[in-house]
Amino acid sequence: MASNAFPASYYAATANPFPRQPSIEGAVEADVCVVGGGIAGCSTALHLAERGYQVALLEGERIGWGASGRSGGQVLPGFSVAQDKLVRLVGRQTANALWDISVEGVALMRELINRYDIDCDWADGQLSAAIKPRHRDELLAWQEELERDHAYVGTRMVEGPELRSLVATERYVAGLFDPHSGHVHPLNYTLGLARAALQRGVQVYESSRAESYERQGDRLRVRTARGEVRCRHLALCGNVYLGELGRELQSKIMSVGTYVVATEPLGEERARSLIPNNMAVTDLNWILDYFRRSSDHRLLFGGRVSYSGIDPNTAQRTRARMVKVFPQLADVRIDYSWGGYLDITLNRAPHFGRLEHDVYFLQGFSGHGIALTGIGGKLIAEAIAGTAERFDMFARIPHTGFPGGALLRRPALVLAMLYYRLRDAL
Secondary structure, three states, X not given: OOOOOOOOOHHHHOOOOOOOOOOOOEEEEOOEEEEOOOHHHHHHHHHHHHOOOOEEEEXXXXXXXXXXXXXXXXXXXXXXXXXXXXXXXXXXXHHHHHHHXXXXXXXXXXXXXXXXXXXXXXXXXXXXXXXXXXXXXXHXXXXXXXXXXXXXXXXXXXXXXXXXXXXXXOOOOEEEEEEEEEEOOXXXXXXXXXXXXXXXXOEEEOOOOOOEEEEEOOEEEEEOOOEEXXXXXXXXXXXXXXXXXXXXXXXXXXXXXXXXXXXXXXXXXXXXXXXXXXXXXXXXXXXXXXXXXXXXXXXXXXEEEEOOOOOXXXXXXXXXXXXXXXXXXXXXXXXXXXXXXXXXXXXXXXXXXXEEOOEEEEEOOOOOOHHHHHHHHHHHHHXXXXXXXXXXXXXXXXXXXXXXXXXXXXXHHHHHHHHHHHHHHO
């Protein structure tokens, strides 16, 4: 399941059975062709099929092979871009409407898990953790904004002994607990969506990389090495893995390496002592740490990114960050270490839109995609069915390409990230 560039993941080792789907051979007719077998693609296919469309889904590897099947698994509303910046980009009314859609995305996950009986270890609760006093001030301001501007109630600030009763570390000075968020086994959630799509009649093809598309009258022909899909609409949901198929989109995103480790099984008592209420935790640094318990009593810990595209000693360095948070795990072995690439935009806002009137795309989730990818797929289905208002709100977000062109943009980004690393240290 994992890329050749990275070790096998804990998720791949604990994946629910999912039969390999055939490669496409020859020509297939469909109303819609979806490219990409992650959460975004599977959700798009499922929601279209629920509306009665004939759908063919093309995945170049296996379902869930990319970012959807390797992530930290934290399910949150909102976006990687700060809400106040989103207001500056699109105005308060649209920004507030986008926030509401992101909240709906979390609810949609719960709904789909229940409707299709998806076994993916859903657990409630998430803590945004403050490492320093200015983080605490940011959390207080964010909580006030959530209640005042979005009627998002139920979060609460925790500090002192109560905080340490929720997460067994001295690293944090405060935290904002959100009972509406949660965490999942992301690969099993993705496989569950694909299984639901199959049940609804979607034709799913694995090892079928879409290489190009062309227009033929009012139809589109999406070509692979050994077949093609002839369709009326095309949805591109492959993000950084689209390659030449998404050449027009590539300047707006950049691939970033991100890494996660899984400890050896700790036993229920020891695992529970770390995070008694089984919530997910994320800190507020720019280069953040995030962690949660697994259903088999491990700690899953992520906390590093690589803007250079290099994979620097993932297990050792991520383990060091874990022990900084939980010194009591200094004796614990790492059983799994893995990584993968996610797509970021320059402004960290999601990038949705159309290349042509009948060619849609979803990309730029910027590390905040577990819930947003799913609702994005629903929005494409709405737009194809004739109600595009909500999809078009996302398309209003302005995006510029990364500076420096193909050769210099990555070194430029690496230099920029040095500033944020220094800021985290202050």
